[in-house]
Amino acid sequence: MEIQFLGTSSGTPTRSRNMTAIALRTRGAKHWSLVDCAEGTQHRLLRTSMSPMSLRAIFITHLHGDHCYGLPGLLASAGMLNRTAPMAIVGPAPLRGMMECIMEATQLTLPYPIDWVAIEDLAHTDILPDLRVHATRLSHRIDCWAYSFTEAAVERKLDIGKLKAGAIPAGPAWGEIQQGRNVVLADGRVVVAEQFLLPPRRSRKVIIAGDNDSPELLAREANGADLLVHEATYTEAVLHKVGPGPQHSSAAMVARMAQEAALPNLILTHFSPRYQDREGALTLNDIEREAREHYTGTLFLARDLARYELGKDGSLHALQ
Incomplete structure (x- = not known):
């Protein structure tokens, strides 16, 4: 399973980081999926090997602009490429109305159908042929979700003996x-x-969360998961200054939950623009340092366009 980050900033972009969008695909699959679609996502896609033509499904965690304002443009571009295959879109209930309003106001027509999937129907809908998808409600200023992706089938090995x-x-x-x-x-x-046939290996499971000020809401879902991708907008010190209003997590909050849940792999993302990449009063090193004080598993801080592979043995490593 491969994950590529198309944006890792929160709220607004920086010179080196776009806002949230994460691509997910399984090795050998001809399709891929997208979790969130901030403004500028389709421009980031131009620097990857993925195309809107093979995009199978889009999962929106919540309707804040830094997670969904890129959706109309991406859908329009797919249409201009003469896409005809259906595309599934999953998200909070108001998403469909928002998109249909934009399409009507801008006279946007698409040459392909959109399959709108309500979050409550996920358990009864086969959106992806290779992955089962489950949604977990989070705590944010508006309705927000995490999506869990679990392998639907696992290859079997022959018992040669x-x-x-x-x-x-x-x-x-x-x-x-x-x-x-x-x-x-x-x-x-x-x-x-x-x-x-030998007994199958365990199905891999990846959780990609939207904005959330209560990581413990994912503790049960994280049981047995291989990887959690979660926002770490602030360090603890900055979170205390900002206050609870924005309803985001600190690196320490997420790291403590991941440690308690025995999650083997953790990727942090959605960093406040106040954190510079390398030099400044606040840098991403501050977020990483805080997370490592509370978490002993494999930890990465996502960078735009960075790719990670979750191996069949559950190990996570960065791809070149």
Whole structure:
């Protein structure tokens, strides 16, 4: 599973960081998904290998502008590229009305259908062929959600020793068995595939959260997850100065929850523009330092266009 950050700033962009948008895809898949779509997202896409033509679904966490103002432009550009395949859009209830109002006011027509999916219908809708999606309500100034993506199916490996012991000849039959299909051998024996497959590995699970001032709301969902992507808008000191009004998390708050939930991997994002990349009174090093004081797992601070891969063994590493 691969994650690429198209924007990592909160509220407003900086010279080096756009606002929130995160791309997600599984290795080998011809499609990809997008979580949030800030203004400028489609421009960031031009610097990646992904195209609006293969975008399967968009998941909006909440309707603050730094998470959704790029949606009309991205949909329009997909139409101008002559896209015809349907696109699924998931988000809070007012999203559809907002988008339809914009489309009517600007006379935007699309050559492809949009499948609007209500969050409450996620459990009963197969939006992605390779991932199951679940939403968890968060705490923010407006209705806001986190999306969990869990592998829908896991490949199985052959039990070679058992195949040899059963005198099942190597060849096309082994390929059929690995695909889970029963086969009939030349001598008439019926081979039940399940009996010759090793136990599957655990399905990988990634949680991508919207804005949230209560990371503990994800504690239950994080049980057994491999990766959490969560905002860390401030350090504790700045959060105390700003006050609770914006309803954002500090790096320490998220790190403590991740540690208590035994999450093996954590990526922080959505940083206040007051934090400079390298030099200044406040830098991203302050956020990283605070998080590492409370979290001992694998930690990354997301950068725009940075790519990360979650391996089949649950390990997370940055891609070049």
